[in-house]
Amino acid sequence: MATAFELTRPELKGQYHVTIYQMGWRLGGKGASGRGPADRIEEHGLHIWQGFYENAFRLMRECYKELGRDPRTCRFADWRDAFFPDPHVGMADESRKGGWLTWTAFFPPGEGLPGDPLTTHNPFTMSSYLAHTVALLRSLLLGVQTRLGPDSREGQESQKATGTTESGNVNGESSSEALMESMMRLVKYGYLSTMAGLIEALAILEVAMKSLPTYPDNMLLTFIENIASNVRGRFEEVVTDDDELRYKWEIIDLVVAILVGFVRSGLLYDPRGLDAINEYDCREWLRENGASERSLNSAFVRGLYDLALAYEGGDPTRPGLAAGQALRGSLRMFFTYRGSMFWKMRAGMGDVVFAPFYEVLKKRGVTFKFFHRLENVHLVDPENLSPGETPYVESLEFDVQAKIRGGTEYQPLVEVKGIPSWPSQPDYRQLINGQRMRREEWDFESHWDRRKIGSRTLKVSQDFDFVVLGVSVGAVPYVCKDILSRDQRWRDMVENVKTVSTQAFQIWMREDMSQLGWTEPPVTVSAFVKPFDTWSDMGHCIPEESWESPPRSLAYFCNVLEDPPLPPDRSAENYPSERDKEVRQNAIDFLNNQVHHLWAKAVKGVGEFRWDLLVDPKEKPSSKLPRKPTQERFNSQYWRANINPTDRYVLALPGTLKYRISPLDNTYDNLTICGDWTDCGFNEGCVEAAVMSGRLAAHAIGQSPSLEDIIGYDHP
Amino acid sequence: MSNPNRLRRKDPVRKGPIRNPTMYFRQSNSWNEPASNTGQTESEGPSSSESMDDVVTHGVKLGYEVIEKYLRQGQRVAEELSNGSHPDNSKEDDWEKLVGDMLRLYRDLSGFWIDAVEALMRSPEFLSTVTNVLGRNGQAKSGSAHQEPNPGANGENMKVAVEIASQKRAQVTLDLRPHLMQAALQVHTLHAPDPHIPPLTDVSFRIDGDLNVPVLTLTIPEEQPAATYTGVVVDQKTNEARGTISVRLLS
Numbered sequence: 001m002a003t004a005f006e007l008t009r010p011e012l013k014g015q016y017h018v019t020i021y022q023m024g025w026r027l028g029g030k031g032a033s034g035r036g037p038a039d040r041i042e043e044h045g046l047h048i049w050q051g052f053y054e055n056a057f058r059l060m061r062e063c064y065k066e067l068g069r070d071p072r073t074c075r076f077a078d079w080r081d082a083f084f085p086d087p088h089v090g091m092a093d094e095s096r097k098g099g100w101l102t103w104t105a106f107f108p109p110g111e112g113l114p115g116d117p118l119t120t121h122n123p124f125t126m127s128s129y130l131a132h133t134v135a136l137l138r139s140l141l142l143g144v145q146t147r148l149g150p151d152s153r154e155g156q157e158s159q160k161a162t163g164t165t166e167s168g169n170v171n172g173e174s175s176s177e178a179l180m181e182s183m184m185r186l187v188k189y190g191y192l193s194t195m196a197g198l199i200e201a202l203a204i205l206e207v208a209m210k211s212l213p214t215y216p217d218n219m220l221l222t223f224i225e226n227i228a229s230n231v232r233g234r235f236e237e238v239v240t241d242d243d244e245l246r247y248k249w250e251i252i253d254l255v256v257a258i259l260v261g262f263v264r265s266g267l268l269y270d271p272r273g274l275d276a277i278n279e280y281d282c283r284e285w286l287r288e289n290g291a292s293e294r295s296l297n298s299a300f301v302r303g304l305y306d307l308a309l310a311y312e313g314g315d316p317t318r319p320g321l322a323a324g325q326a327l328r329g330s331l332r333m334f335f336t337y338r339g340s341m342f343w344k345m346r347a348g349m350g351d352v353v354f355a356p357f358y359e360v361l362k363k364r365g366v367t368f369k370f371f372h373r374l375e376n377v378h379l380v381d382p383e384n385l386s387p388g389e390t391p392y393v394e395s396l397e398f399d400v401q402a403k404i405r406g407g408t409e410y411q412p413l414v415e416v417k418g419i420p421s422w423p424s425q426p427d428y429r430q431l432i433n434g435q436r437m438r439r440e441e442w443d444f445e446s447h448w449d450r451r452k453i454g455s456r457t458l459k460v461s462q463d464f465d466f467v468v469l470g471v472s473v474g475a476v477p478y479v480c481k482d483i484l485s486r487d488q489r490w491r492d493m494v495e496n497v498k499t500v501s502t503q504a505f506q507i508w509m510r511e512d513m514s515q516l517g518w519t520e521p522p523v524t525v526s527a528f529v530k531p532f533d534t535w536s537d538m539g540h541c542i543p544e545e546s547w548e549s550p551p552r553s554l555a556y557f558c559n560v561l562e563d564p565p566l567p568p569d570r571s572a573e574n575y576p577s578e579r580d581k582e583v584r585q586n587a588i589d590f591l592n593n594q595v596h597h598l599w600a601k602a603v604k605g606v607g608e609f610r611w612d613l614l615v616d617p618k619e620k621p622s623s624k625l626p627r628k629p630t631q632e633r634f635n636s637q638y639w640r641a642n643i644n645p646t647d648r649y650v651l652a653l654p655g656t657l658k659y660r661i662s663p664l665d666n667t668y669d670n671l672t673i674c675g676d677w678t679d680c681g682f683n684e685g686c687v688e689a690a691v692m693s694g695r696l697a698a699h700a701i702g703q704s705p706s707l708e709d710i711i712g713y714d715h716p
Numbered sequence: 717m718s719n720p721n722r723l724r725r726k727d728p729v730r731k732g733p734i735r736n737p738t739m740y741f742r743q744s745n746s747w748n749e750p751a752s753n754t755g756q757t758e759s760e761g762p763s764s765s766e767s768m769d770d771v772v773t774h775g776v777k778l779g780y781e782v783i784e785k786y787l788r789q790g791q792r793v794a795e796e797l798s799n800g801s802h803p804d805n806s807k808e809d810d811w812e813k814l815v816g817d818m819l820r821l822y823r824d825l826s827g828f829w830i831d832a833v834e835a836l837m838r839s840p841e842f843l844s845t846v847t848n849v850l851g852r853n854g855q856a857k858s859g860s861a862h863q864e865p866n867p868g869a870n871g872e873n874m875k876v877a878v879e880i881a882s883q884k885r886a887q888v889t890l891d892l893r894p895h896l897m898q899a900a901l902q903v904h905t906l907h908a909p910d911p912h913i914p915p916l917t918d919v920s921f922r923i924d925g926d927l928n929v930p931v932l933t934l935t936i937p938e939e940q941p942a943a944t945y946t947g948v949v950v951d952q953k954t955n956e957a958r959g960t961i962s963v964r965l966l967s
Contacts (some may be wrong), residue, residue, distance in 0.1 A: 125892060139824075155816045268733075270736075271735065271736040272736075273736065274733030274735070274736050275735055300904050314858065380719075389723070392722065460719060460722050461719055461721050461722045461723075465722065465723040466723065466725065662731060662732060664728040664730075664731050664732070665731065666725055666727055666728065669724040669725045670722065670724060672725070679732065681733040699728070700725060700728060701725060703726065707729070707730070707733075714734040714735075715735070716731060716735055716736075
């Protein structure tokens with residue numbers, strides 16, 4: 001969508017005519033959503049946008065502006081109607097005293113809004129990040145100091161250090177020379193063993209980080225390592241019994257490790273930027289830089305892995321996340337967000353994102369060909385190439401899954417409460433033999449359902465000039481057989497850039513969150529117990545659905561789903577239903593045995609979820625509940641196993657990012673690729689990566705947008 | 717048979733992101749648009765009272781932007797030439813424009829740096845720091861002096877010898893980036909802010925065989941006006957910027 005949006009911008013004056021070939025009936029891939037019974041929103045999983053998604057928000061804002069919806073008739077007329085800030089984030093952690101604790105943090109609003117034009121000040125400098133990191137560490141230490149109850153003298157000194165730093169001076173001295181002397185003084189006379197000394201040291205470090213080239217690396221490293229050892233020595237033994245103190249200490253320990261690692265790994269000047277440490281797993285790199293085992297297994301680190309679904313093969317015992325990309329993501333997330341750390345969508349991702357894009361692209365003249373399943377990207381025979389000519393895509397082969405009555409274009413959207421939305425099922429009435437397909441349960445999105453009504457081949461120069469391959473890397477082995485048979489780089493990419501299945505379920509309940517026992521604000525909690533380690537309160541979506549008697553709460557859960565040792569081939573027709581049953585059982589077990597850690601009142605007792613809580617969209621409000629509701633009631637809810645190659649989530653495993661191929665790659669001079677699995681600058685599965693990649697693909701074809709305009713592409 | 721009518725993608729200007737912390741200072745056109753929210757972003761840090769360090773960072777940033785544009789233009793020209801892809805007139809026009817742009821950027825380079833440094837020199841904090849540093853490390857009238865040790869690529873101390881022949885008191889600031897001591901260095905002509913003042917041209921780097929350290933040699937003509945002269949230190953092989961040199965000639 002991002003590529004099509006860029007290539008059809010009015011400024012390009014119709015230079016490109018774009019046709020989008022889409023499997024099934026809806027856009028969005030693993031971001032697609034649909035409206036089910038009671039118009040309830042059914043997602044592939046949980047989608048939350050982060051405040052640093054500059055490219056994604058920028059396009060989204062432009063899209064809504066161009067759409068020009070009338071606010072009197074459409075509630076989602078502006079992007080701000082469709083997205084709202086979510087400043088809370090939670091982490092679940094096992095308490096030393098037994099049970100689970102949830103830590104809910106509030107992140108204050110960041111200046112501006114995501115997608116605002118950036119000022120001339122580049123926010124993505126290493127010195128800026130490090131200064132912020134040190135400032136974070138300093139405020140954490142001050143927080144811990146408060147908790148410990150410091151003596152008044154130390155407190156005053158600390159505050160003094162803090163106050164002077166904010167004005168750019170440290171202890172009345174402002175020059176680089178003075179800062180270096182201060183560093184040496186603190187190290188030499190042992191001041192770092194006091195809290196005041198530590199706070200002062202961090203104040204000095206914060207200023208020093210803003211002008212890195214001024215200070216020798218070895219001096220900084222010595223200074224930071226001294227800070228690290230004194231911080232650790234001071235707190236390690238005093239925090240074991242205090243859960244809150246322990247939680248803060250773990251974050252401090254990790255931040256200290258990052259600081260040491262930055263300098264020790266030479267990241268400040270390495271021409272590879274943070275990619276220099278992508279061979280390391282994030283935990284491994286933090287461990288090498290002094291983080292304790294306790295911190296490495298803390299909720300914070302587990303949350304980092306959980307949010308990135310970073311488990312190879314879906315196996316919880318095989319976490320893997322490239323250290324450089326993990327750091328890049330964390331720095332962007334914590335220090336460059338605008339407006340809010342997180343943004344939630346008021347309805348499904350299909351309704352809020354893909355329907356507006358569909359409408360704008362239609363207005364611009366883009367052609368959509370639904371029910372086209374790509375089967376092969378066919379390269380020209382090398383023997384037919386002129387000397388020196390670059391290989392290229394000669395044809396594209398599709399299965400045609402359905403034809404539209406009257407030979408017209410399929411109309412994919414339905415209106416729900418005035419909002420153009422995607423249905424969970426195709427509109428069979430528009431399809432030739434649609435009723436038969438419905439009876440026979442054709443699954444147009446299933447990798448294992450190969451039924452079709454015909455084939456179609458597109459030829460270069462006749463039917464297309466350029467190809468943008470927007471399938472997931474999981475599908476590449478099936479649709480790029482020709483390329484894989486000839487190209488070692490593509491084979492390496494497919495072998496090393498791994499994906500994972502995911503599982504998700506959604507439940508609508510008749511009691512609100514406080515009745516269920518959750519007293520915190522609406523939140524997204526990660527680092528919880530497997531198999532569903534991430535939960536998000538999505539009650540805000542209920543008003544967008546069409547319930548006769550609206551539920552009082554709505555919760556989404558998601559996580560990875562363990563893959564079988566060998567992927568099943570296309571003949572394994574029962575595989576989808578088996579995985580579907582597995583996810584259903586996982587959800588039931590989770591509700592019975594784990595959810596009480598979050599919602600104490602959602603269970604009658606451990607192992608006994610209150611199934612009467614679930615709202616069945618097919619029941620009339622007046623109908624009475626069964627006297628003894630059982631887990632069968634879960635069948636009225638929504639769950640899914642994301643096992644299709646196109647639905648699998650791409651991983652950022654250590655040592656694998658170098659195998660990604662960029663949309664800019666010109667090995668095949670009429671082909672480019674896009675998706676969050678490509679080498680797009682931010683190599684981690686997310687909306688922002690997908691949009692950056694899409695914009696890069698547009699640049700590869702039309703040199704627009706400029707690379708400098710792709711925010712965050714150039715980044716250490 | 718090959719298809720002569722088919723369209724081909726152009727080769728991209730570059731194939732990946734700029735990760736090098738010394739090279740990614742940039743502003744896109746869109747970045748220059750006025751922000752809808754007039755406050756500074758949280759990530760920008762304090763700017764209402766910019767410290768001397770901020771000024772230095774900003775100056776270096778400005779300089780590197782120009783250098784980067786210059787390098788990229790040069791790369792494009794080299795690619796065009798190596799591809800031999802300029803037979804037709806329109807291409808030739810493009811190519812000439814490219815060369816023209818490159819030369820203009822090259823000319824602008826020194827002036828741009830001087831503008832940036834001139835801005836820095838207006839900062840009393842900066843002047844005070846420079847004076848402090850040179851007062852200890854770089855001040856020399858004639859003969860030779862050693863700069864304070866700088867970190868090398870592996871973190872060990874590295875030295876640069878400075879030999880100055882001058883009848884006047886001169887303060888030298890040499891700001892070299894790390895990881896460069898293995899490179900053969902070259903320094904461009906040093907310019908004063910006033911374009912009417914002749915530049916310092918007799919300045920070069922060589923390796924001292926005995927000490928195995930780079931030696932900066934600088935000869936200042938007797939009639940040279942008092943001013944601050946500034947230039948860029950580059951890698952002799954790649955012409956990549958490696959630092960700056962500033963000579964303050966006192967009357």
